[in-house]
Amino acid sequence: MAAMKTRVLSSLSLAGWMLLAAWMAGGCKPAGPPPGGEPAGESAADTKAAEAAGASARPRWVIGMSQCNLNEPWRVQMNADIRAAAEKHPELKVIFKDAQNDTLRQRQHVEEFVSAGVDLLIISPKEAQPLTEPVARAMEAGIPVIVLDRRVLGDRYTCFIGADNRKIGRAAGQWIVQALGGKGKVVELKGLMTSTPGQDRHAGFREAIAGTDIEVIFEADMKWLEPEARKEMESALARFDHIDLVYAHNDPGAHGAWLAARAAGREKEMKFVGIDALPHEGVAYVKQGILDATFQYPTGGAEAIETALRILRGETVPKEITLGSRLFTRENVDQGGVPLP
Ligand code: FRU
Numbered sequence: 001m002a003a004m005k006t007r008v009l010s011s012l013s014l015a016g017w018m019l020l021a022a023w024m025a026g027g028c029k030p031a032g033p034p035p036g037g038e039p040a041g042e043s044a045a046d047t048k049a050a051e052a053a054g055a056s057a058r059p060r061w062v063i064g065m066s067q068c069n070l071n072e073p074w075r076v077q078m079n080a081d082i083r084a085a086a087e088k089h090p091e092l093k094v095i096f097k098d099a100q101n102d103t104l105r106q107r108q109h110v111e112e113f114v115s116a117g118v119d120l121l122i123i124s125p126k127e128a129q130p131l132t133e134p135v136a137r138a139m140e141a142g143i144p145v146i147v148l149d150r151r152v153l154g155d156r157y158t159c160f161i162g163a164d165n166r167k168i169g170r171a172a173g174q175w176i177v178q179a180l181g182g183k184g185k186v187v188e189l190k191g192l193m194t195s196t197p198g199q200d201r202h203a204g205f206r207e208a209i210a211g212t213d214i215e216v217i218f219e220a221d222m223k224w225l226e227p228e229a230r231k232e233m234e235s236a237l238a239r240f241d242h243i244d245l246v247y248a249h250n251d252p253g254a255h256g257a258w259l260a261a262r263a264a265g266r267e268k269e270m271k272f273v274g275i276d277a278l279p280h281e282g283v284a285y286v287k288q289g290i291l292d293a294t295f296q297y298p299t300g301g302a303e304a305i306e307t308a309l310r311i312l313r314g315e316t317v318p319k320e321i322t323l324g325s326r327l328f329t330r331e332n333v334d335q336g337g338v339p340l341p
Contacts, residue, residue, distance in 0.1 A: 082304060
């Protein structure tokens, strides 16, 4: 906090001063909910209890968490994982902001965290290019940054945490080649192609099917969103009278495609493969027979908090922390899936 105060004091506008005064009076708690943010997850009773316990119960470090879109189950899980990990450390306070899938709003959130002088920033950016500069500016202001799940461009951040999306895409491609006996007509529903997981899940998949008789007859960017995937799949169904398999870059996309196929009475004609494998989403779809396979994409929330603590304590952390993945199919889902080699 001491470093934070010095940094903030040197560059404040009048409005900034007033905000800061209110924040500090509340024990470094922002006055009112953060703009565009979800509630900070703290009740009045919690605050009273903390105040009664005296200054020692106050957090030593404030972490700003910039989430690109909380309107997706996987991101709700990421925030929950971050919150659960942070709750084990009373010296940490995490302030969450949700950009609601709006890149400009997310840029603004990062700028707000920088001018408030948080001790560390965690960001899961919507898109790589537009968030690169704001992240670099946070670094220039002396705020360490953990980039989580989707990348920014270049290397001006402290640490990137995420699974290897190219490897997951390749594993999906290999599974698909096997499942179709090396030949078939496939629809690829891509994640937002201005985000790195979309690019990598696409590239890895194409690598794995190269030289086989798997033909991608339709591809579209469904921007990670189930309703978009459903709409794109309706077009694919209207154009092609036979489809062997749908590869969607996430489980909401695969489910959207399945809904479209079911509405057309064609869901039994084809297989569905997704990525994420949340227990209550993709894994449940596999158990219900909706998806044939899903690949786990861990949120990295707990690892982000562990790494943040290490950075805040002055330890050196690796530039890249790569998380593992698991494959869930109808055959292995009851045994908890199998790890990717
Ligand atoms: C949620 C999500 C996940 C996906 C991840 C990729 O926004 O689309 O479904 O695995 O982002 O960054």
